[in-house]
Every structure is written in C-alpha cells, then in structure tokens.
Amino acid sequence: APTGLEGLDSVTLTRFVLHGQKSHAEAKGDLTMLLAAVQLACKVTETCVRRAGIANLYGLAGSGNVQGEDQKKLDIIANDTFKVNIQSSGKCCVMVSEEEDLAILCDRTYNTGKYAIAFDPLDGSSNIDANVSIGSIFAIYKIDDPAAITTPQEAAKEILQPGREMVCAGYAMYGSATNLVISMGEGVHGFTLDPSLGEFVLTDPNMRIPSRGKIYSVNEGNARMWDPATTEYIKGLKYPEDPDKKAYALRYIGSMVADIHRTLLYGGVFIYPADAKSPDGKLRLLYEAAPMAFLIHHAGGKSTTGKEDILDVMPTGIHQRVPVYMGSPEDVADFEAVHAKIN
Ligand code: AHG
Numbered sequence: 001a002p003t004g005l006e007g008l009d010s011v012t013l014t015r016f017v018l019h020g021q022k023s024h025a026e027a028k029g030d031l032t033m034l035l036a037a038v039q040l041a042c043k044v045t046e047t048c049v050r051r052a053g054i055a056n057l058y059g060l061a062g063s064g065n066v067q068g069e070d071q072k073k074l075d076i077i078a079n080d081t082f083k084v085n086i087q088s089s090g091k092c093c094v095m096v097s098e099e100e101d102l103a104i105l106c107d108r109t110y111n112t113g114k115y116a117i118a119f120d121p122l123d124g125s126s127n128i129d130a131n132v133s134i135g136s137i138f139a140i141y142k143i144d145d146p147a148a149i150t151t152p153q154e155a156a157k158e159i160l161q162p163g164r165e166m167v168c169a170g171y172a173m174y175g176s177a178t179n180l181v182i183s184m185g186e187g188v189h190g191f192t193l194d195p196s197l198g199e200f201v202l203t204d205p206n207m208r209i210p211s212r213g214k215i216y217s218v219n220e221g222n223a224r225m226w227d228p229a230t231t232e233y234i235k236g237l238k239y240p241e242d243p244d245k246k247a248y249a250l251r252y253i254g255s256m257v258a259d260i261h262r263t264l265l266y267g268g269v270f271i272y273p274a275d276a277k278s279p280d281g282k283l284r285l286l287y288e289a290a291p292m293a294f295l296i297h298h299a300g301g302k303s304t305t306g307k308e309d310i311l312d313v314m315p316t317g318i319h320q321r322v323p324v325y326m327g328s329p330e331d332v333a334d335f336e337a338v339h340a341k342i343n
Pocket residue numbers: 069098120122123124125126219254255256257272282
C-alpha cells in the first residue's frame with residue numbers, strides 16, 4: 001500500500017507519524033507524542049552506546065534484575081532514559097521494563113494518558129562490550145480506564161493483553177547505522193538515523209519478509225537440551241533429505257533485535273526454544289517476543305510458541321517467558337509440520 005508520502009525526500013519519523021495520525025480522525029495526537037518520547041529515548045540511548053568506550057560506560061553496573069541477570073551500565077542508563085522520556089510525555093499511564101521488578105504507574109502530576117508501554121531498554125547486553133549490534137524494543141497498548149489504576153498490581157493487570165491488541169510495536173537497532181523499525185498495524189516501516197540531521201529518515205517503507213529464507217538463527221550450543229521437534233527441524237535444515245537441496249546457513253548474533261532485523265530483511269527463521277534448562281524458553285513475552293511477532297506478522301511473516309501464535313498468548317505475568325519461532329511464513333510452517341508430527 002502506498003504510504004502517501006511518495007516523492008517527498010527526507011520523510012522523518014515525526015512527519016511519518018503525524019501523517020498517519022491524519023488518517024485517523026479520532027486521533028488526538030497522544031500516540032504521536034508518546035512516539036516522539038520513545039524516539040528521543042532511542043536517540044539518547046544510541047548516543048550513549050556510541051560513546052560507551054570513551055565515556056567509560058562499558059561493563060557491569062554491579063546490580064541485578066528480577067530475572068537474575070547481571071545488569072550492565074548501559075542497561076541501567078537506557079532504562080532510566082526510557083522511563084524519564086516516556087513519563088514526561090504525559091501520554092502513558094503504565095510502564096513495564098525488563099529492568100524493573102514491578103509495573104510502573106506513571107506520576108499523576110503529569111497528565112496520565114491512555115497508553116501502556118512495555119520495553120526492553122537495551123537488548124543484547126552480552127554484546128555491548130564487544131561493540132556488536134544491540135537495540136531497544138517496545139510495545140504499546142491502549143488502556144480502558146487509566147484513572148482506575150492505583151497500584152503497580154493493577155497496572156500490571158492492564159498491560160497483560162495478547163499481542164494482537166497491540167497498537168504499535170517497534171525496535172531501534174544500534175548497528176553500523178542506527179535503524180528504527182515500527183508498525184502501527186498498517187505495514188512495517190524502516191527508518192535510518194541520519195547522524196548529520198539527528199533525524200530518523202524513512203529508508204524502507206512497507207517492509208515485507210521473504211516467503212522463504214536460506215538462514216536459520218538459534219543458539220546451537222543449547223542443542224543438547226532441545227526438545228525433539230526443534231532437534232528434528234534443525235536437522236532437516238542442515239541435512240536436507242533431497243540431496244539437490246542446499247543446507248541452510250547459520251547466522252546467530254545473540255541480540256534478538258539484530259537477529260530479527262536480519263530475518264525481516266533476508267528471510268529465514270529465528271528460534272529461541274524451550275529447553276531442558278529453561279522450560280519456557282528465555283525470551284520475555286511482553287517486551288521481546290510479542291512486539292517482534294507483531295512486526296514479523298505485519299511484514300507477512302509468522303510466529304509461534306510451538307503451541308500457538310505468539311500474538312494469541314494471553315500473558316499471565318509481566319516478565320513471563322515464551323518459546324519463540326518466527327520468520328518467513330513457509331519456514332515457520334515447515335517447523336509447525338514437524339512439531340505436529342512429533343509432539
Ligand atoms: P537482554 O540483553 O535484553 O537480556 O536480551 C538478551 C536476549 C536476546 O537479545 C537474545 O536473543 C538472547 O538473549 C540471547 O541469548 P543466548 O545468549 O542464550 O543465546
């Protein structure tokens with residue numbers, strides 16, 4: 001579908017979002033303002049990431065999060081940046097972050113809005129110190145009655161919605177360039193930060209994932225602990241029954257943002273399965289699996305936990321984990337066929 005912005009050069013993210021708002025007569029600009037805050041948080045985080053080696057921002061913070069992970073300095077900085085910017089937008093009433101035990105109820109002195117956001121402020125922490133691509137992920141939901149929420153527990157309950165209800169999902173990737181990929185349910189659109197302008201410029205309108213890829217992406221070091229369906233499926237990619245068929249290539253960065261970005265562009269399948277050590281997998285539903293499933297879905301791809309579409313999972317906890325299989329529709333369908341045969 002045409003974006004209506006063809007022929008204009010330097011379509012910035014702000015301009016793009018404002019343009020989208022115009023086609024929704026009921027929109028009051030709240031989402032536009034929330035997205036401006038998220039966009040700024042990504043820019044501030046990207047500046048910290050780029051300066052980390054010089055400004056002594058590599059390494060551990062000395063603290064841990066509720067999931068038992070050691071926090072890096074940049075995990076904390078990015079988390080603070082996202083919280084402050086989103087809160088001061090005045091358009092959000094509930095925030096959930098990977099780095100916060102409880103859901104956060106936004107300050108009532110700000111005009112609390114009708115949106116809730118879940119975010120992974122810094123994804124790919126283990127890659128930070130090696131200057132390998134990392135990113136930020138976010139998912140935005142609407143809330144019925146923000147004024148009725150008075151405790152973090154009530155706040156958490158409001159954001160526990162299936163991914164299909166999401167209003168907007170996106171990620172920023174701090175790679176050799178900085179990208180921001182976003183969907184408001186009408187296509188998936190990619191922007192690249194122009195460092196000279198300090199603006200995200202539309203570079204990939206209407207991104208579509210290839211229907212089949214040639215790449216699989218999984219932490220193969222865990223193979224010993226995989227379930228039979230995952231083992232069988234990956235074996236089929238590496239040793240195709242048809243001798244004329246080429247085996248799939250393996251690419252695994254270890255930053256979900258970077259692995260999904262490549263999968264979106266080149267096709268193939270990204271997997272973080274449940275295994276003997278982690279019965280629910282590793283990736284968190286609210287701020288990793290669901291927003292990425294939303295983006296993959298709106299680019300023509302597919303996602304599953306093995307049991308159901310990730311977008312249909314009804315969350316029960318804000319830090320809940322799910323097994324993840326997502327990517328090109330034909331590749332994910334192949335996995336589902338193996339899964340149906342074996343499990
Ligand atoms: P985070 O850095 O936000 O904690 O996320 C790390 C996640 C995700 O980015 C990646 O896909 C996965 O962990 C990699 O896990 P392994 O190191 O176990 O492969």
